[in-house]
Amino acid sequence: MGNRWGTGRIEAFSDGVFAIALTLLVFDLAVPASSFDDLWRGIAHEWPSYLAYMTSFITIGGLWMAHLAIFRRLQSANATIMRLNLLVLMGVAFLPFPTGLMAKAIRDTNAERAAVVFYGVTLLVISILLRVLWDAIVANPELLDPGVNTDEIKPIRRSATPNIGFYAAAIALALLLPKAAVFGYLAIAIAAVWRARGDESPRHRRAETA
Amino acid sequence: MGNRWGTGRIEAFSDGVFAIALTLLVFDLAVPASSFDDLWRGIAHEWPSYLAYMTSFITIGGLWMAHLAIFRRLQSANATIMRLNLLVLMGVAFLPFPTGLMAKAIRDTNAERAAVVFYGVTLLVISILLRVLWDAIVANPELLDPGVNTDEIKPIRRSATPNIGFYAAAIALALLLPKAAVFGYLAIAIAAVWRARGDESPRHRRAETA
Amino acid sequence: MGNRWGTGRIEAFSDGVFAIALTLLVFDLAVPASSFDDLWRGIAHEWPSYLAYMTSFITIGGLWMAHLAIFRRLQSANATIMRLNLLVLMGVAFLPFPTGLMAKAIRDTNAERAAVVFYGVTLLVISILLRVLWDAIVANPELLDPGVNTDEIKPIRRSATPNIGFYAAAIALALLLPKAAVFGYLAIAIAAVWRARGDESPRHRRAETA
Amino acid sequence: MGNRWGTGRIEAFSDGVFAIALTLLVFDLAVPASSFDDLWRGIAHEWPSYLAYMTSFITIGGLWMAHLAIFRRLQSANATIMRLNLLVLMGVAFLPFPTGLMAKAIRDTNAERAAVVFYGVTLLVISILLRVLWDAIVANPELLDPGVNTDEIKPIRRSATPNIGFYAAAIALALLLPKAAVFGYLAIAIAAVWRARGDESPRHRRAETA
Numbered sequence: 001m002g003n004r005w006g007t008g009r010i011e012a013f014s015d016g017v018f019a020i021a022l023t024l025l026v027f028d029l030a031v032p033a034s035s036f037d038d039l040w041r042g043i044a045h046e047w048p049s050y051l052a053y054m055t056s057f058i059t060i061g062g063l064w065m066a067h068l069a070i071f072r073r074l075q076s077a078n079a080t081i082m083r084l085n086l087l088v089l090m091g092v093a094f095l096p097f098p099t100g101l102m103a104k105a106i107r108d109t110n111a112e113r114a115a116v117v118f119y120g121v122t123l124l125v126i127s128i129l130l131r132v133l134w135d136a137i138v139a140n141p142e143l144l145d146p147g148v149n150t151d152e153i154k155p156i157r158r159s160a161t162p163n164i165g166f167y168a169a170a171i172a173l174a175l176l177l178p179k180a181a182v183f184g185y186l187a188i189a190i191a192a193v194w195r196a197r198g199d200e201s202p203r204h205r206r207a208e209t210a
Numbered sequence: 211m212g213n214r215w216g217t218g219r220i221e222a223f224s225d226g227v228f229a230i231a232l233t234l235l236v237f238d239l240a241v242p243a244s245s246f247d248d249l250w251r252g253i254a255h256e257w258p259s260y261l262a263y264m265t266s267f268i269t270i271g272g273l274w275m276a277h278l279a280i281f282r283r284l285q286s287a288n289a290t291i292m293r294l295n296l297l298v299l300m301g302v303a304f305l306p307f308p309t310g311l312m313a314k315a316i317r318d319t320n321a322e323r324a325a326v327v328f329y330g331v332t333l334l335v336i337s338i339l340l341r342v343l344w345d346a347i348v349a350n351p352e353l354l355d356p357g358v359n360t361d362e363i364k365p366i367r368r369s370a371t372p373n374i375g376f377y378a379a380a381i382a383l384a385l386l387l388p389k390a391a392v393f394g395y396l397a398i399a400i401a402a403v404w405r406a407r408g409d410e411s412p413r414h415r416r417a418e419t420a
Numbered sequence: 421m422g423n424r425w426g427t428g429r430i431e432a433f434s435d436g437v438f439a440i441a442l443t444l445l446v447f448d449l450a451v452p453a454s455s456f457d458d459l460w461r462g463i464a465h466e467w468p469s470y471l472a473y474m475t476s477f478i479t480i481g482g483l484w485m486a487h488l489a490i491f492r493r494l495q496s497a498n499a500t501i502m503r504l505n506l507l508v509l510m511g512v513a514f515l516p517f518p519t520g521l522m523a524k525a526i527r528d529t530n531a532e533r534a535a536v537v538f539y540g541v542t543l544l545v546i547s548i549l550l551r552v553l554w555d556a557i558v559a560n561p562e563l564l565d566p567g568v569n570t571d572e573i574k575p576i577r578r579s580a581t582p583n584i585g586f587y588a589a590a591i592a593l594a595l596l597l598p599k600a601a602v603f604g605y606l607a608i609a610i611a612a613v614w615r616a617r618g619d620e621s622p623r624h625r626r627a628e629t630a
Numbered sequence: 631m632g633n634r635w636g637t638g639r640i641e642a643f644s645d646g647v648f649a650i651a652l653t654l655l656v657f658d659l660a661v662p663a664s665s666f667d668d669l670w671r672g673i674a675h676e677w678p679s680y681l682a683y684m685t686s687f688i689t690i691g692g693l694w695m696a697h698l699a700i701f702r703r704l705q706s707a708n709a710t711i712m713r714l715n716l717l718v719l720m721g722v723a724f725l726p727f728p729t730g731l732m733a734k735a736i737r738d739t740n741a742e743r744a745a746v747v748f749y750g751v752t753l754l755v756i757s758i759l760l761r762v763l764w765d766a767i768v769a770n771p772e773l774l775d776p777g778v779n780t781d782e783i784k785p786i787r788r789s790a791t792p793n794i795g796f797y798a799a800a801i802a803l804a805l806l807l808p809k810a811a812v813f814g815y816l817a818i819a820i821a822a823v824w825r826a827r828g829d830e831s832p833r834h835r836r837a838e839t840a
Contacts, residue, residue: 003828005698005829013649017652023231024230026306043324061299068215076828079828093655101661101669111669199214228436229437232513233436233513236441239517249530253534268510282426404503408423408502431642432642435639439643443654459735459740477720616712618634
């Protein structure tokens, strides 16, 4: 039997998982009714939740843009790509759990370190999976869109690689200064969205090959 | 490296976030089991929740129609558009949080004002982001669909602009009369849906450029 | 300004709302930890939840098929269609609330009647909105796909109309025998799915006009 | 009236349900605040939740790939396919409920067996429904894509069939050794993803027939 999948429904399914994971993050935001006497203070008091929310939202946004960059260059998927993509999505769908944990633990000196490290390790694992996914595509050049320039392959890989190093550094920082590490995760997420690059001219992929 | 994205997956991803944020609002609706002795009264007693639900639902519906109006005229996105769109979606996905807060606080004289102002500020920020997004597109006319008439540019901007003023006015009202301001938000949302305009003839964008 | 929207993103957005509302219903299912001593009994004891779940799932499935039948025949939407579609989606997204209420109230003699009537009224309103939507399309034949046979217009309307009468009857029944009315709602939902009809040959709409 | 549906919106709707059910699983993951004194131990203590999460995530991923394999070969759907597809989706959307039950019950000697059997029966029913769906397609060869080789029909059926036997065996095992059966469910899910096969060359279905 064959070993090729068109990318249309993979992209639609993945977009769904990214969009849902992103939107579910809002459930970690709440102000207890006991703070209603002074609601502004109650809202302000939840800053760790907003920080965790923003970090995870922008992180997932950046991951989605990386996913876009990869699948835009894909003509079709093989079984390895399908499996790796499912693992990437499992990491993304899992992220609301460490996010909520970090938001709750950030002011608890006992729990803070563990929660921030756990969050960072999740992001590190997703980054590694995305890189393995890209390497698996490059190892099978027949999967690539004929229009992909070999000059493009390295920059995409590079744009995934530094994240891995940065996340490892942020996790090390989390062992010493957990709060600082959270801002580190946020900085990595913003940088990932900032560095994302498109094409010279837009490709009209979904209509062509989906 | 290039700087262009096709609009297909951006639209699909954005549609996902709008649809999910809209549908999650239902979780703010509940009747406590203690009201089951007289359930009709219990259901009626939750009117602030229904008001908040309707306001946010129609608001997100109107934002989705504005998003539609913008992306329909977009040939491709650049990095600025991608980032601004992500910020708009962050605002939309965040909205269930102030919605729930407002629904719970609306009968608490201490918390009411803060909750209604906080809700209004969220909508104001989203409106400003949408306007900045449209301005960023107009500043790069090569992003626009060749078929876009320059006469259309102003009306779209105008249809985004009044919301900003209206939201500022509603927030000022919220400082004095919070309950009235909620109806103001609802009126702005209905007006936004009411004023939304399509094309002379439908454009077949997704199939052409996505 | 114009007054036409292509149907591609409307369908994608609507599919999202239908699919999410459907899938969120699962949150009304739970077995309290206190039933873990005899879990089979605990699972069986939740039968009103399963009944409410099935009824709402099949109802939304049937509404989605009716939506499909309508939009398949639509060449483009005007402002009225956009607004009515948003109202239909508001009803669908609201449905998990009366569903959960009905599941919890079904064994409470005080609350049962109100919950079952409230649920039925929600379904009645959605049915009426769908019918108004279809009438608004037929009143503007230029919105219809040129391939639509005028012979098809009546059957579609008829397939929407009886639901309205059936729901009114089921609500009347709910005032006397609430539990029986729930089975009535389920029967109406199954009949709606059962009666749904496609085309003589499949139309390839999304790729053509979206 | 006719009896044919194009597959575009069915696929989009189904993708939505699969993606949402998958992503909602994360709500079963939580570490109680009482474990924050030793958070690593608290995180580790939740292993049954992670096991249940992974099992259901990979199971739904495998079901989605089976759905992909089936609809890729479908030219159009008839009423039977529509109804069976809705039943498959009901099973998938229901899955978070037995998943959460199993995660909570896995360390409770009274509840464990019932929860693991209940979970397995749900998977068995979904597998049977998927097989009935495929048989209903094969029984109406005019629904099949003209490009489908009759040689392909058997392997697809076979790839669905053993799951039924395996699930029956795992349920029998669950009566004796519930914990072992959970690993059995996980193994079946991994095998389903592993065995999934694509085409000789990717088909460009959505753009062509949706």
